[in-house]
Amino acid sequence: MRHFRTHHPLFFILVMPILILSGLMITTTLTKPQLTALTLSNYDRYICVIRTPVSNPLRILTLSxxxxxxxxxxxxxxxxxxxxxxxxxxTSRRRDFLQAKHIFNQQYDLIFNRLHVITGVAPEYALFYSVLTNGPDYSLYWLSNKSPVELSSDYFSDKHLGLLADPLSQSYYLQPMNRLKAAGVNLNDKQILLYPDLRSLYLAFRTGAVDIIPSAAEINLDFDTKPDFRxxxxxxxxxxxxxxxxxxxxxxxxxxxxxxSRLLTNEPGFRQKDAPCVTP
Structure with a gap:
């Protein structure tokens, strides 16, 4: 095999322009500011930049x-x-991500979570945070394809149910399981598949790994999930x-x-509890 020498005239004519163009593209990619959503492991983070350099962000922690x-x-x-x-x-993380150090260090400027979770990890949270407003009430649904969910043993006999691997999650574990138990529907261990986060749960439903999952209001749309029935x-x-x-x-x-509050007030399945805040 012949070796193409870098001092060969054709090298400068054919190859060098490609290398220079590639170098410019790499430099542009590395120096362009990242202003879009960043997906990192099992959680989501979105950054909106007002001005650079970024050194004083308003940090928000939510559940979804x-x-x-x-x-x-x-x-x-x-x-x-x-x-x-x-x-x-x-930053969006699971309910059980919140720790006492986040409260004591005031790592986030705004935090959305269930109050019993907050008081459980930091009973004296009021030394560092105040209640800004209550989140909205919401509706919870079964998502299914081919047929709507029926709370009967016959219906669930050949079905697989997807839930979060978090037995304290109200929407994605407790509420669905409580409704099944109350209706006398008992699923075996093989029929219940547990997932570490919402993204993998909705993906399992979309790909047919499970037949049914619970979903809070319209959150299924965030994960590009359009079920036949709710x-x-x-x-x-x-x-x-x-x-x-x-x-x-x-x-x-x-x-x-x-x-x-405003973002959810007019969406189907969400009802804001608190009246709009008015500045004195």
Whole structure:
């Protein structure tokens, strides 16, 4: 085999332009600011940049990526937010991700979770956070294909149910299992498949690994899941509470409360409990 020498004239004519162009493309890719959603392992993070360099973000911790990008983009456009912060960073993690150190260190400026979870990990959370607003009530559904879910042993005899591998999850474990038990439907261990996060749960449903999963309101759309049937499990379920760090200026509280509430108020399956906040 003949070796093509780098000092050969054809090397500079044919190869060098390609190498130079490739180098420019790599440099552009490495230096271009990343302003879109970043998917990292088992959780989602979205960053909306107001200005660079980013050194003072408003950090938000939620339970779901539902409307996370809309919330961040909305806050990024608010003048009051722009005067105080240089970016909005929203991280979505499971309910049991929250730890005492997150509360004590005020690692997040806004936190959405169930109050019993918050008090369980940090009983004295009120030293560091205040209640900003209650999350909306929501509806919970069974998602299924081919036929709507029936709470009967005959219907579930050949079905596989997907749930979160979190026995304390109200929406994705407790509520569905309670409804089955109350109806006298008992599934064996092979019929219940547990998944570590919502993304893998919805993927299992889309690919047919399971026949049925629970879904909170319209969150299934976040994971590109369009079932044939949605069957109601329960209504007026409490979603959680928003906490605001005491490091966040009080003059921003109303703006933040109204923004986190407004995104879900007009969506099917969600009903906001608190009245809009009015600045004195």
């Amino acid at each position: 990526s539902h409307n996370a990008q809309k919330l961040a983009d909305s806050l990024c456009q608010k003048t009051q937010i722009q005067e105080k912060y240089d970016s909005i960073e929203i 069957t109601l499990i329960g209504e007026h379920l409490e979603s959680g509470v928003w906490l605001v760090s005491k490091k966040v200026p009080e003059q921003l509280h109303c703006l933040l409360a109204n923004n986190v």
